Amino acid sequence: MEGVSGQPASDAELTVRAQSGEAGALGILLERHQAGMRAVALAVLGHGPDADDAVQDAVLIALRRIGDVRDPAAVGPWLRMIVRNACRSRLRAPQGVELSERLRATDPTPEQLIEQHALRDWVWRAIEDLPAPTRLVLMLRHFSTTTTSYEQIARACGVPVGTVRSRLSNGRAALAAALRATADSAYDDVGARTEASRRQGLETLAEAEQGRFEKVLAERWSPRVAMLGFGEPIIGHGFLLRGMEGDLAAGVRQRLRHVVASRDIVIWETDLINPPDDPEHCPPASSWLMTLKGGLIQSLRLYHAPRPV
Numbered sequence: 001m002e003g004v005s006g007q008p009a010s011d012a013e014l015t016v017r018a019q020s021g022e023a024g025a026l027g028i029l030l031e032r033h034q035a036g037m038r039a040v041a042l043a044v045l046g047h048g049p050d051a052d053d054a055v056q057d058a059v060l061i062a063l064r065r066i067g068d069v070r071d072p073a074a075v076g077p078w079l080r081m082i083v084r085n086a087c088r089s090r091l092r093a094p095q096g097v098e099l100s101e102r103l104r105a106t107d108p109t110p111e112q113l114i115e116q117h118a119l120r121d122w123v124w125r126a127i128e129d130l131p132a133p134t135r136l137v138l139m140l141r142h143f144s145t146t147t148t149s150y151e152q153i154a155r156a157c158g159v160p161v162g163t164v165r166s167r168l169s170n171g172r173a174a175l176a177a178a179l180r181a182t183a184d185s186a187y188d189d190v191g192a193r194t195e196a197s198r199r200q201g202l203e204t205l206a207e208a209e210q211g212r213f214e215k216v217l218a219e220r221w222s223p224r225v226a227m228l229g230f231g232e233p234i235i236g237h238g239f240l241l242r243g244m245e246g247d248l249a250a251g252v253r254q255r256l257r258h259v260v261a262s263r264d265i266v267i268w269e270t271d272l273i274n275p276p277d278d279p280e281h282c283p284p285a286s287s288w289l290m291t292l293k294g295g296l297i298q299s300l301r302l303y304h305a306p307r308p309v
Contacts, residue, residue, distance in 0.1 A: 015072035044087035056172035156303030197261035228301040251275030
């Protein structure tokens, strides 16, 4: 990418372009400073997956916060500072507490930060281009509000923790590569898609409470929908209908709390409200992990958050 003089663009020029929403400019910055970022991670954490994770987290933080850079010419030290802070957070945190959980306690969520950012639609379009299994773990890790640790994501997706770590690594690497290869184009309105999915979730739960869940299934779910997580997939509406009707008959209600929606993967996070006379009938929350095709839900995996100890 050339600057106004015809020479390679300077860090300052690239930073200003990235702050205005030019994804390719940020990609060049990350590629240009990749070696220095990795050197910081290795110096603090040594060789191993934690160093790789710290660099990958720094890439996503840079995506969200490039607008915070006050001195565009000093973007290199800024990127290395992000890596250093990510590494130090890992060293200070109690064992087993993930970086996203620590950031979530004090900062706006990644979704909130991206919604305010010029690169928002590029980020979501790049996520859309990832393979569905990779996209699902990335959405849970960085946009979910409850299912964020490696262990929780592994249970929700029915895969080993090592697979989660590998898919996250591949997803972040793909995002970085996409940044370097991106070109200006128009992207979908992520906010509108998420709001449409939120309305659909609210309508689904309201219709179910009115005894019309079977109607919703017929209209919005494939007749060959696969319920996953019980060994062999359970095909059809019958199992879903019996499960919903059984919970409602027991006095359990669901309240939609958070939605993450991509083109063909949707996550509905709900609070489970148990009846007063049976407060432990269900776990406190659930996540509906759904795939779509042609506007119809093709598969569902339910993940129930464990009760607090």
